[in-house]
Amino acid sequence: MGKSSAPEPTDPVETSAATTGTNVSTAIANAFLGNVNQVTNDGTLTYDQTGSYSWTDPYTGETYDVPTFTATQTLSDEQQAISDQSNAAELNLATLANNQSAFLNDYMANPFSYSVGEYENWANNLYNSLNSENNANSVDALKAQLANQGIKVGTEAYDRAMAGLTESQQNTQNQFLLDAYSTGLNTALTERNQPINEITALLSGSQVDNPTYANTNSSQITGTDNASIIGNYDSQSLAAWQQNQAATAGLLGGVGGLFSGLGKVGVTLSDARVKEDKEKIGETKDGIGIYRFRYKGDPKLQIGLMAQDVKKKRPEAVTTTPSGLMAVNYDEATK
Incomplete structure (x- = not known):
């Protein structure tokens, strides 16, 4: 019955969303790790999360909650007194x-x-x-x-x-x-x-002093390479298609080999009227459909051609039995 079908590649939007989500989470974790409070003789420097903002990825439509921080410098009592006097x-x-x-x-x-x-x-x-x-x-x-x-x-x-x-x-x-x-x-x-x-x-002697800001810890969110993700998706889709084509070709070869040499005599009826549960699974090189089916009254699944389809492409490969049903010469139909 040929090779099994290749698994479908993951949607690139899902891959991008997963990658971006990981990047955002990593950047937020690094920000928390990097915001280390400092204590010195002259004062302290503390970090606090004071809010957040929402950011929406324009490609995936996913929304992320990104925290914001405030760095606060506090002078010691002595340094504060000097600052006040100055x-x-x-x-x-x-x-x-x-x-x-x-x-x-x-x-x-x-x-x-x-x-x-x-x-x-x-x-x-x-x-x-x-x-x-x-x-x-x-x-x-x-x-x-x-x-x-x-x-x-x-x-x-x-x-x-x-x-x-x-x-x-x-x-x-x-x-x-x-x-x-x-x-x-x-x-x-x-x-x-x-x-x-x-x-x-x-x-x-009385110039306005610019505020002294702390060297804050800055975390960068790594961008998601959507172009590569989409390229990989296309490559996987092509590989799946190629595997499906190879399976179809193998299936066709199996069908042709199965019926080769039988000629017109003793060929099992291929008339669509005696078959049920028909499912098209491929085509011959001439575009004749290959089907998975069961003969009426027979639970066994089989693979073959429909005489009505063959008659349109290769009428010389089709004969009509005394009962009026049609049979197919597979050597002629698949050569």
């Missing part, structure tokens, strides 16, 4: 900077200015107060020196010497005024920027 100090600095910044509204509304005229008057007065007596003494000393050298007033040598002293004193005064200008300008800028620098310094 936060209070930073808040005070920020408040002070905010109050001082209101002053800048009017202060910055007036552009910076430095009067050259005021600078020159101030610088000349300062220079004269510091050097007028020394300059006069230098002139008297030079006159006495020239007199001792016999150089008289009104001579070219006398005028040249006095002009040199005057030029030297003027150069000294000009350099003093230049240095005084730079000093005065820098002083004015420093006074201008001082309130701004103070507020900036206050703000730099």
Whole structure:
């Protein structure tokens, strides 16, 4: 009766659902194992399941309940006290900077200015107060020196010497005024920027600190390779079909061999009218149906052809008995 039928391959949707379910369960178990509570001298880190969310696999339609966790950091009493004091100090600095910044509204509304005229008057007065007596003494000393050298007033040598002293004193005064200008300008800028620098310094000591988060344990859910699952299913389906084809071919060979050599004489009737419980189980190469059946009144299962089918494809293989029923020559029907 040929080979037995191959088992049907598992539905790829069922295989995918089983694989994904295992992956999700493994990831959840790893998450629970990895969320280890920690205790140190400075505080503790604890993990708690605080909820869950539903996720539906778009391929299988299966819904999974995935837990969510919360990591909580708690400082020791000493560290909490330090944190409270630091936060209070930073808040005070920020408040002070905010109050001082209101002053800048009017202060910055007036552009910076430095009067050259005021600078020159101030610088000349300062220079004269510091050097007028020394300059006069230098002139008297030079006159006495020239007199001792016999150089008289009104001579070219006398005028040249006095002009040199005057030029030297003027150069000294000009350099003093230049240095005084730079000093005065820098002083004015420093006074201008001082309130701004103070507020900036206050703000730099009161910056908002970003929260420090724990390095949480993250579990990844491995994806399900649906393409491979479907490919395996197709391969299994093809193998089952090939096995069925081989069984059908073996069955046909068995049928042909069973009846080979009998010819038309003594062939058991193949008329469908004398058979019951007929079940088609294959076909010949010409497309003639092969059946499993019982002759009426006989409980034994047999395999063979139906004369009516054979007559359509190979009428030369069919004969009609005196009773009007048809018989088949299997050598002719299956060659």
